[in-house]
Amino acid sequence: MFxxxxxxxxxxxxxxxPFENKPVVSTCCxxxxxxNLQLQQEEFLQHIFDIHKLVIADVPLIASLEKYVSYWxxxxxxxxxxxxxxxxxxxxxxxxxxxxxxxYFLLSDVLPEDRxxxxxxxxxxxxxxLEQQKSEREDTNxxxxxxxxxxxxxxxxxxxxxxxxxxxxxxxGHPHNLVFVDQLIDKLQEKIARLQCLxxxxxxxxxxxxxxxxxxxxxxxxxxxxxxxxDRFYMVNYLEPGKTWKEQQxxxxxxxxxxxxxxxxxxxxxxxxxxxxxxxxxxxASWEEITSHLASExxxxxxxxxxxxxxxxxxxxxxxxxxxxxxQCCMLCDEKCDDNDGLLTHMKTTGHLTLPxxxxxxxxxxxFPTYENDLFLCQIEDSKSVEEEELNEKMxxxxxxxxxxxIEQFKKILSDP
Numbered sequence: 001m002f003x004x005x006x007x008x009x010x011x012x013x014x015x016x017x018p019f020e021n022k023p024v025v026s027t028c029c030x031x032x033x034x035x036n037l038q039l040q041q042e043e044f045l046q047h048i049f050d051i052h053k054l055v056i057a058d059v060p061l062i063a064s065l066e067k068y069v070s071y072w073x074x075x076x077x078x079x080x081x082x083x084x085x086x087x088x089x090x091x092x093x094x095x096x097x098x099x100x101x102x103x104y105f106l107l108s109d110v111l112p113e114d115r116x117x118x119x120x121x122x123x124x125x126x127x128x129x130l131e132q133q134k135s136e137r138e139d140t141n142x143x144x145x146x147x148x149x150x151x152x153x154x155x156x157x158x159x160x161x162x163x164x165x166x167x168x169x170x171x172x173g174h175p176h177n178l179v180f181v182d183q184l185i186d187k188l189q190e191k192i193a194r195l196q197c198l199x200x201x202x203x204x205x206x207x208x209x210x211x212x213x214x215x216x217x218x219x220x221x222x223x224x225x226x227x228x229x230x231d232r233f234y235m236v237n238y239l240e241p242g243k244t245w246k247e248q249q250x251x252x253x254x255x256x257x258x259x260x261x262x263x264x265x266x267x268x269x270x271x272x273x274x275x276x277x278x279x280x281x282x283x284x285a286s287w288e289e290i291t292s293h294l295a296s297e298x299x300x301x302x303x304x305x306x307x308x309x310x311x312x313x314x315x316x317x318x319x320x321x322x323x324x325x326x327x328q329c330c331m332l333c334d335e336k337c338d339d340n341d342g343l344l345t346h347m348k349t350t351g352h353l354t355l356p357x358x359x360x361x362x363x364x365x366x367x368f369p370t371y372e373n374d375l376f377l378c379q380i381e382d383s384k385s386v387e388e389e390e391l392n393e394k395m396x397x398x399x400x401x402x403x404x405x406x407i408e409q410f411k412k413i414l415s416d417p
Contacts (some may be wrong), residue, residue: 024066029073030054030081037065044069049104054081055088057108063121071117072107081105084113129238133179147189157181165378170198170221174378176311177235184233188223198223236368275375278302278321279353280340287379298344298353305355313362314380320361322370331356 025034028044030052035044041059048054062068075084085105092099109115136157143154148168153160158175165171172178188198195204197213199220204210214220223230231237274283275290279298284290295301306314324331328343332352337343347353369377 026066026069027073028052029069029076037069041065052081053102053104054085055104055106057106062118063125067121068117075113081107084111086110126238129179129235133235136179136181137175144185147185147192160185168221171373171378172223173234174380178233179235179238180233184230187229200224201227239364239367275379276371278318278376279325279344279347290376299348300353311380312367313358315377316363316366317356317361318374318376318380319366319368319370320356320363322374323366326370331360 024037026037026044027034028047030048033047035041035047037044045056045059048056056062056068059065072084082105085107088104088106089101090104092102107114109118140156142157142160143152144160145152146160146163146168147170148164151163151167153163157178161172161175161178161181172184175181178184191198191201192210195207195210196202197204197210197220199214199222201224202213204213274285275287276283277290277293277298279294279300282290282293282297284293291302306317309317321331324334325340325343328337328339329335330337330343330347330350330352332347332354333350335346337346
């Protein structure tokens with residue numbers, strides 16, 4: 001039977017290590033060797049495998065490896081690995097010799113204590129990111145020059161991001177979905193200063209060529225989803241282990257290929273992107289036109305139906321409708337139709353072109369876009385006045401509802417003196 005998480009020093013250990021992406025020297029959980037886990041993670045994992053015969057499962061899903069290692073260092077000071085770990089027998093090749101049935105230890109979330117630790121760290125990191133996002137969004141003293149022109153934006157970070165999107169078509173995502181905006185802009189500024197395309201990351205000979213490249217390749221006025229440096233700037237990365245903003249991008253729209261001998265004159269000008277109707281393939285560049293189309297063609301008055309929904313609820317509603325239409329299933333009764341025309345006919349004749357019950361779409365899975373680059377989502381704004389703290393608390397409680405009981409227990413244990 002595993003012991004409870006009742007060590008009085010656990011709280012101080014977990015709280016003293018920051019979540020910021022800064023170098024922190026950690027001591028191995030089983031010896032005195034020290035590692036900077038930001039830079040030496042692979043070396044550390046190899047060390048515990050070779051020297052201590054220990055394997056930590058699902059390391060990329062641990063919210064803070066530093067906190068995780070520090071916690072288990074405390075627990076293992078007075079307990080053996082066998083009390084916490086699963087034992088596995090493996091064949092190891094060493095010095096050209098095969099060593100049979102070597103005993104190794106697996107530390108994983110199969111152990112309730114380990115699972116509680118991982119979920120608690122995930123919760124702590126999410127709350128930390130939400131607090132940072134709240135601070136940034138409430139700050140009205142933001143002041144910074146544009147990355148591309150001479151305009152100096154004063155006010156909020158959202159206004160700055162709106163300027164980049166509206167005036168320069170630089171699509172970074174909705175301000176509600178971003179965090180650590182200052183550092184994100186710093187990183188983009190560094191790349192532009194190096195004459196580097198933000199998307200394909202090719203370096204050009206001068207600013208004029210870079211500007212022309214990004215103008216003609218409209219898709220390149222985005223950041224590269226393959227670059228993990230951007231993960232920390234998107235809230236989706238803090239919501240659930242294993243979920244990243246990159247995974248929500250879908251298949252690549254084009255193959256990134258920027259050879260030195262590219263003939264710029266052969267490139268065709270892209271006509272721009274449009275907002276696609278929620279219910280049919282019709283698209284237009286105007287928000288007013290697409291909502292008018294929904295109301296007149298489908299008798300689906302989106303703005304009226306969503307009037308009492310906050311931003312996060314609208315995001316989930318739109319993503320739910322997108323998924324149902326893609327599946328050719330009614331958004332109310334889930335009846336499967338043969339094609340889009342049949343689906344529209346069904347919903348019209350049954351009176352199902354209305355707001356679905358919240359139990360169908362108010363689920364954490366619909367925080368994530370059904371389609372990559374869904375410009376309908378970019379137009380969404382809060383339809384009712386809700387305090388920022390309430391929105392953040394709702395976002396946390398909905399997404400982590402399945403783990404709420406465990407997380408509350410974990411937090412209570414850590415708060416015990």
